[in-house]
Amino acid sequence: MLIRKLFRFENAHIVRNCTSQRCSRSIHGHSYQVEIILEAQAFDQGQMVYDFGLLKGHIKDLIDSFDHAIAFWDKDNAEYIAYCQQFSARWISLPVSPSAEQFSRLIFVLVDAVLKQTVMQNGEADVALYSVIVHETQTGYAQCFRADVDNPRMGLIRLQDIIFSSQIQQEWSDPTLYEQLKNGQLFINPVVEPQVRL
Numbered sequence: 001m002l003i004r005k006l007f008r009f010e011n012a013h014i015v016r017n018c019t020s021q022r023c024s025r026s027i028h029g030h031s032y033q034v035e036i037i038l039e040a041q042a043f044d045q046g047q048m049v050y051d052f053g054l055l056k057g058h059i060k061d062l063i064d065s066f067d068h069a070i071a072f073w074d075k076d077n078a079e080y081i082a083y084c085q086q087f088s089a090r091w092i093s094l095p096v097s098p099s100a101e102q103f104s105r106l107i108f109v110l111v112d113a114v115l116k117q118t119v120m121q122n123g124e125a126d127v128a129l130y131s132v133i134v135h136e137t138q139t140g141y142a143q144c145f146r147a148d149v150d151n152p153r154m155g156l157i158r159l160q161d162i163i164f165s166s167q168i169q170q171e172w173s174d175p176t177l178y179e180q181l182k183n184g185q186l187f188i189n190p191v192v193e194p195q196v197r198l
């Protein structure tokens with residue numbers, strides 16, 4: 001079974017080298033919608049694939065990092081990058097260009113890492129990230145599957161190559177979140193005391 005949780009953020013970028021001139025030569029923004037799709041073959045004690053509420057912790061924080069921020073490719077013009085960092089407190093440096101396609105891969109990498117490092121405590125089964133869909137506009141979206149993340153022809157995305165500005169990190173519920181994620185630390189979900197015993 002699949003479940004889906006929707007997140008939103010407003011982000012600014014330039015996507016270099018694309019055919020659309022407005023996209024590649026001018027800073028512009030989008031109201032992104034992100035669909036996180038999880039799968040499992042069985043339910044937890046609450047008869048859910050994974051409680052939607054549990055996605056509103058570290059996963060929400062990481063996706064919200066992109067909100068009211070400027071995202072740039074770390075290969076972009078050095079002067080442009082310096083201006084982004086000087087005039088926007090919230091910026092994210094990316095190892096790939098901020099196209100909808102790459103956003104879907106980046107968010108897949110981030111959410112997948114959190115889930116893999118989460119100790120689930122409510123009898124969850126084989127919960128796994130199935131896909132990430134990033135809607136850049138009302139008419140265009142990109143959808144990433146696991147095979148796309150592992151595809152070197154689409155570029156390598158490593159956690160250590162995604163850099164969040166200090167302002168973004170300070171706004172997380174735990175400013176050390178990304179260090180913990182990169183270090184492989186475990187995130188422990190709350191224990192649930194069942195009200196109905198079978």
Ligand SMILES: Nc1nc2c(c(=O)[nH]1)N=C([C@H](O)[C@H](O)COP(=O)(O)OP(=O)(O)OP(=O)(O)O)CN2
Nearest residue numbers: 015018020023028098099100101136137138139140
């Ligand atoms: N495959 C992709 N194509 C384009 C991307 C992208 O990320 N992946 N991005 C852009 C631009 O960011 C652009 O702003 C969005 O393009 P477009 O859909 O053409 O935007 P419109 O607002 O003109 O959309 P309409 O709904 O058609 O008015 C370009 N291409």
